[in-house]
Amino acid sequence: MTAPDAHQAAAGDALPLLAVEGLTLERGPSRILDGVSLTLGRGETLALVGESGAGKSTIAFALMGLIGKGEAKIAGRMRFDEVEDLVSLNERGWGRLRGRRIAMVFQDAGAALDPCYTVGGQLVSVLRRQLGLSRAKARERALELLEGVGINDAEARLSAYPHELSGGMQQRVMVAIALACNPELLLADEPTSALDVTIQAQIIRLILTEIRARGASCVFVLHDLALASQSCDKIVVLYAGQVMEAGPSRGILEHPRHPYTRLLKSCVLEIGTETLDPPEGGVPSYGDMPAGCRFATRCPNALPRCFAERPVLAAEGERLIACFNPEPRQ
Amino acid sequence: MLSQAAGKIAQTLVVLLIVSIASFSLLKLAPGDPVLLMLGSEFDQASYDSLNHALGLDQPMIVQYAQWLGNFVTGDWGVSYVARADIFNLVVREALPVTLTLTACSLGLAILVGVPVGVLSAVKKDTAWDAGAAVFALTGTAFPSFFLGILLIWFLGVKFGAFPVMGFVPPWEDFWAGLYHLVLPSITLSTFFIGMIVRVTRAALVEVLDQPYITAARARGEPGWRVVWVHGVRNIMMPVVTVIGLQLGGILQGAVLTETVFSMPGIGQMLTNAVLGREYMLVQAGVMLTAVMFILVNLLVDLSYPLLDPRLRPR
Numbered sequence: 001m002t003a004p005d006a007h008q009a010a011a012g013d014a015l016p017l018l019a020v021e022g023l024t025l026e027r028g029p030s031r032i033l034d035g036v037s038l039t040l041g042r043g044e045t046l047a048l049v050g051e052s053g054a055g056k057s058t059i060a061f062a063l064m065g066l067i068g069k070g071e072a073k074i075a076g077r078m079r080f081d082e083v084e085d086l087v088s089l090n091e092r093g094w095g096r097l098r099g100r101r102i103a104m105v106f107q108d109a110g111a112a113l114d115p116c117y118t119v120g121g122q123l124v125s126v127l128r129r130q131l132g133l134s135r136a137k138a139r140e141r142a143l144e145l146l147e148g149v150g151i152n153d154a155e156a157r158l159s160a161y162p163h164e165l166s167g168g169m170q171q172r173v174m175v176a177i178a179l180a181c182n183p184e185l186l187l188a189d190e191p192t193s194a195l196d197v198t199i200q201a202q203i204i205r206l207i208l209t210e211i212r213a214r215g216a217s218c219v220f221v222l223h224d225l226a227l228a229s230q231s232c233d234k235i236v237v238l239y240a241g242q243v244m245e246a247g248p249s250r251g252i253l254e255h256p257r258h259p260y261t262r263l264l265k266s267c268v269l270e271i272g273t274e275t276l277d278p279p280e281g282g283v284p285s286y287g288d289m290p291a292g293c294r295f296a297t298r299c300p301n302a303l304p305r306c307f308a309e310r311p312v313l314a315a316e317g318e319r320l321i322a323c324f325n326p327e328p329r330q
Numbered sequence: 331m332l333s334q335a336a337g338k339i340a341q342t343l344v345v346l347l348i349v350s351i352a353s354f355s356l357l358k359l360a361p362g363d364p365v366l367l368m369l370g371s372e373f374d375q376a377s378y379d380s381l382n383h384a385l386g387l388d389q390p391m392i393v394q395y396a397q398w399l400g401n402f403v404t405g406d407w408g409v410s411y412v413a414r415a416d417i418f419n420l421v422v423r424e425a426l427p428v429t430l431t432l433t434a435c436s437l438g439l440a441i442l443v444g445v446p447v448g449v450l451s452a453v454k455k456d457t458a459w460d461a462g463a464a465v466f467a468l469t470g471t472a473f474p475s476f477f478l479g480i481l482l483i484w485f486l487g488v489k490f491g492a493f494p495v496m497g498f499v500p501p502w503e504d505f506w507a508g509l510y511h512l513v514l515p516s517i518t519l520s521t522f523f524i525g526m527i528v529r530v531t532r533a534a535l536v537e538v539l540d541q542p543y544i545t546a547a548r549a550r551g552e553p554g555w556r557v558v559w560v561h562g563v564r565n566i567m568m569p570v571v572t573v574i575g576l577q578l579g580g581i582l583q584g585a586v587l588t589e590t591v592f593s594m595p596g597i598g599q600m601l602t603n604a605v606l607g608r609e610y611m612l613v614q615a616g617v618m619l620t621a622v623m624f625i626l627v628n629l630l631v632d633l634s635y636p637l638l639d640p641r642l643r644p645r
Contacts, residue, residue, distance in 0.1 A: 064549050091554070099551025112546035115641055116564045126550050161640040177550060 016041045017217050018063070018185060023076035023087075025058060025067070025241075030286030032058055032072070033241045034294070037313060040217050040234070042184070045208070047220045047228035047249065049264065050238035053283050056221040057107075058241075060187045063219070064104050065094040081184065100130050103183035105207065108194040109170035113162035119146075119173050120158030123180060130181045145176040149206060168199040172206065179210055186211055186218045193223075204231055225264045229253035237261045240283050240294040247319035257319060257326040259301045293322070301325040334644060335633055342629045349621040350402070353614050354395050360610040402618065408611045421600065421615045428498050428596035429585050431508075435516040436581060437574070440523035445563075445570070447524075448531025453558055455536055463528060470525030475584055479518040479591040486514060496593040515592045519584050523577055530573040534566035541565070567638045575631030579624045 018040040025033040033055045040046050048056040061067050062074060065086065078086035080102065083093070106112035114122060120142055127138035139158070146154035149172040162170055171191060178186060188207055192200035204220075208231060211218045222228045228235050229249040236246040237260065245258035256262045290296050296306040303325050313322040316329070365381050382388050386397055401407070407417040451463040487495035493513050501508030538544065539562055547561045548554075586598030593599070597616055604612035636643045 061545075066545055066548060095551060095553065097551075098549060104546075104549040106542055106546055106549075108542060111542040114543040114547065114561050114565070116561075116639065118640075125552075130551060163641045174546075 017044075017081055018219075019077070019079045020059075020063075021077040021079075023059070023062065023074070023078060025055075025062060025072050025074050027072040031241060031289070032286065033062075035076070035313075036238070036241070036243055038236050038243070038246065040185075040219065042217055043212075043215050044234065045211070045218045045220065045232040046234040046236060047222050047232040048236050048238055049222055049225050049228045051223065051283060053240070054238040055241040056223075056238055057189050059238075060104065060189045060219060060221050063185075063187055064098060064102060065089060099126060099183075100181045101183055102185045102187065103178035103181065104187040104189065105171070105174050105178045105191045107190040109174040110162065110167060110194065112174060113170060115162055118159050118161055119165070120160075123158075123173070123177055126177055126180045141180075142176075145180055146173070149173070149176045149179075149210070150202075151176075167195050168203065171195060171199075171203050175203070175207060175210065179214070182214050182216070184216055186216055187221075188218060189221045190223070191220070225253060225261075225267075237264065240286075240289065242294050243313055243320070243322060244295060245319065245321050245323075246313070251319060255327075255330045257316070257321050257329070258323050259299050259325075259327065260295045262327060263298075293324075301327075334636070338629060338632050342625055345625055346622065349625070350399055350618065351395070353618045353621070354398055356614050356617065357398075357610050358391075360608075407615050410609060410612055412607050412609055417612055417615050420612070421597070421619060425595060425597045425600040426619065427500065428594055429582070429589070429598060431498075431501060432512065432515055432519060432585055432588065432594065432596060433578070433581055435509075435512045436519040436523065437578070439516050440520040440527055441574070443520075444524040444527025445531050448528040449535055449558060449563060451528065451532040452535035452539060452562075460532075463532070467525040467528035470521040471529075472525075473521060475518050475522055476587045476591055478521055479514070479588060482514045482518060483591070498594040498596070515588050515594060518591070519581060519588045522584065523581060526573055526577055527570065531566065531570055534569045535562055538562050538565045568635060571631060571634060571638060575627050578627045582620055582623060 016039040018038075020036060020038050023033055023036040024031065036055070036059060038046065048059060050056055058067070063078065063080075063086070067074065074087050076087060080086055080097065083089065083097065089097075113119070117125075120139070123142040123145065124135070124138045127133045127141050128135065131138075133141060142158060143154050146157055151157050151169060151172055157165070157169075157173075162173070165173065171194075175191075186207070191207060192203050195203060204227070207218065207220075218232075220228065220232055222231075225235070225237075229252065232249050234247065235249045235252045237244045237252070237258065239260050244260045245252060245256065252261060253265065256265050284290070284294065284297055290307050292309045293299070293302075293306045293311050296302045299306065301323075306324055309324075311322045311324050313320050365378060365385065365387065369378065369381060379388075386394060389397070405418045405422075407421070409415070410417050410420055413420060447463050447466070451460045454460050482493075483495045486492045494511050495514065497511060499508045499511045501512070535558075539558070543565075544557060544561055547557045552561070582597075585596060586601060588594070589596040589598035590602055597619065601613065601616040603609075604616060
């Protein structure tokens with residue numbers, strides 16, 4: 001037996017690093033996530049794509065154990081490496097994973113860094129607590145990390161407060177903190193949506209470079225299908241808490257099979273294309289979900305059975321599609 | 331930072347000047363001619379004029395004010411007719427330490443009880459504990475302190491004899507005896523304060539615990555106690571310190587009642603006696619001192635903001 005390499009894992013031959021099966025999350029009467037399944041191999045990158053409210057961030061928060069037992073009811077299975085059941089993991093168990101083996105980059109770094117502590121203080125505290133480094137060693141490592149994420153004059157930035165940095169700088173610091181303990185899985189929750197367009201690409205590239213250098217896996221939460229297909233190996237398209245389509249990113253962008261993925265793709269403006277077909281209507285409210293496919297109310301291909309019966313996510317080659325009436329295969 | 335502080339201090343000086351004018355007018359508005367009061371019933375016009383001149387009362391008002399202010403600043407606050415003693419000594423050396431000790435003990439007690447109860451309430455939001463703490467806080471705020479003082483005297487003092495019910499022993503002379511005498515007055519004076527602190531701590535922390543940086547701290551693997559006490563509490567210091575500062579004025583007023591109930595020779599008791607005995611100069615000194623303390627506390631609160639929140643520090 002050889003250790004599974006990234007390629008094998010990607011092909012699904014070996015035990016993946018992360019496996020989510022039938023993840024369901026209910027907040028009161030609303031079912032925010034409805035049977036979400038996905039797998040992620042070592043060294044793989046995956047993008048969760050969909051409109052706001054599709055449950056993308058909720059999945060990331062659930063993978064981090066940040067949803068309290070009182071806040072929502074979680075069912076299904078989440079396995080991370082040798083930890084068989086993240087759903088029923090207690091706080092102590094999470095304490096061994098969070099920040100250390102699974103780390104997270106947040107949407108708005110300006111709000112996710114504590115305004116009362118310096119950048120260096122927050123970075124050093126992670127290194128000392130998680131890795132047991134001495135104060136001097138941790139400071140040294142913090143400097144290296146800041147330089148690693150492309151922060152000039154890192155020495156001076158250590159004693160800066162978050163509000164003294166630009167948005168791009170704040171997000172770089174956030175990335176440095178998330179990578180401080182060389183996590184095996186990085187969750188990036190819309191890491192660029194609070195940033196200028198010019199900075200967005202830099203941050204995505206930075207995250208990709210850093211996780212590749214570490215051989216880590218990454219789950220991106222994005223709403224931009226084109227960006228997702230450029231950045232990630234795999235894409236999972238979510239709609240109202242259900243997986244619509246999943247598979248290798250190139251294929252999904254080029255030949256979307258699910259009507260919803262097609263709709264998302266049509267939102268990507270391309271120079272030279274005449275027709276722009278914006279999605280009509282909005283995501284139905286969680287109290288008012290159709291019994292069958294949740295996309296049925298907006299779907300151009302909807303059949304009568306779509307409203308009554310929930311399509312199962314079925315494999316077609318490398319692709320997984322949950323639809324009774326998908327676009328024909330090309 | 332320095333120019334900011336200088337501005338605040340200048341502001342404070344203006345307020346102090348206004349207070350001093352009000353305080354000066356108090357003496358002028360008080361009924362009775364001090365010269366007549368001092369001369370008694372038998373006197374002639376010449377001795378009246380000479381005393382009037384000696385006291386500077388024939389000078390224009392603005393000159394009298396300037397003289398009075400100069401005297402006040404240099405610690406010459408006049409002589410008490412009743413106690414036949416220097417007012418500065420009476421107020422600053424004798425009464426003030428008592429009140430400051432009582433205030434400090436009550437404040438310390440209020441913070442030690444109020445902040446943890448408020449923090450736990452916020453962490454255990456919407457549980458039975460939270461509801462209980464809310465009732466406790468409201469009761470503390472609503473319950474009149476003089477009545478609580480009397481209840482405490484009756485139960486803990488008279489009925490069980492657990493604590494002394496009156497008097498003051500300076501803790502710097504006999505620490506334990508001093509503390510022992512301060513137990514009941516401090517509880518009495520701090521209940522209102524505890525209620526305020528619990529409520530403001532809870533409200534501020536509930537808001538802070540919803541902030542992304544709290545979630546991010548948890549995501550970095552920080553244990554729950556650290557998230558709450560290091561990141562949560564650090565971020566609510568500003569509102570809590572503000573409320574404590576503002577209420578410190580209230581605690582000085584509360585001290586008047588508490589000192590009277592527990593027969594403590596502080597500013598409160600002194601002022602009560604001065605008003606009853608129509609010793610206007612003593613009242614004036616007390617008013618000035620109370621105002622100065624209140625203004626100084628506010629200045630300290632203002633100056634503490636940049637320390638509490640780095641975002642308020644000028645770049």
